[in-house]
Amino acid sequence: MRATSLAAGGLACAGAAMTIAAFAGGGQALPKPTPAHAVTTADRGAQVFIEQGCGSCHTFAPANARGGIGPDLALSLNGRTRAYVLQSIVAPNAEVAQGWNPDTMPGDYGQRIAPEDLVPLADYLLKGAE
Numbered sequence: 069m070r071a072t073s074l075a076a077g078g079l080a081c082a083g084a085a086m087t088i089a090a091f092a093g094g095g096q097a098l099p100k101p102t103p104a105h106a107v108t109t110a111d112r113g114a115q116v117f118i119e120q121g122c123g124s125c126h127t128f129a130p131a132n133a134r135g136g137i138g139p140d141l142a143l144s145l146n147g148r149t150r151a152y153v154l155q156s157i158v159a160p161n162a163e164v165a166q167g168w169n170p171d172t173m174p175g176d177y178g179q180r181i182a183p184e185d186l187v188p189l190a191d192y193l194l195k196g197a198e
């Protein structure tokens with residue numbers, strides 16, 4: 069009998085706590101999480117930059133990245149086209165930034181990054197290089 073009354077008491081306390089929490093919030097519903105498909109292109113580009121660890125090698129002020137292995141992307145991509153940026157990601161030795169050595173950046177980002185993420189990443193980089 070005692071275990072049953074303890075369990076019932078625990079449920080009553082949990083229910084009371086939930087009620088208090090609801091009223092303490094002013095009766096307002098919590099905001100709903102944003103659906104994954106609602107992520108903007110710029111947001112996705114920033115996410116890809118972080119996921120791929122670009123900031124560990126590149127300096128890029130919009131991402132607060134201070135890597136020193138590769139070029140500062142805001143400087144080296146300023147005035148460039150999306151096609152140039154995409155090529156620089158998937159075939160980094162095709163045109164190496166002035167003052168940098170070839171074969172520094174891995175050449176497999178075309179396989180590492182999902183095709184649908186390449187354009188958002190390029191657009192994010194171009195926006196930060198303006």
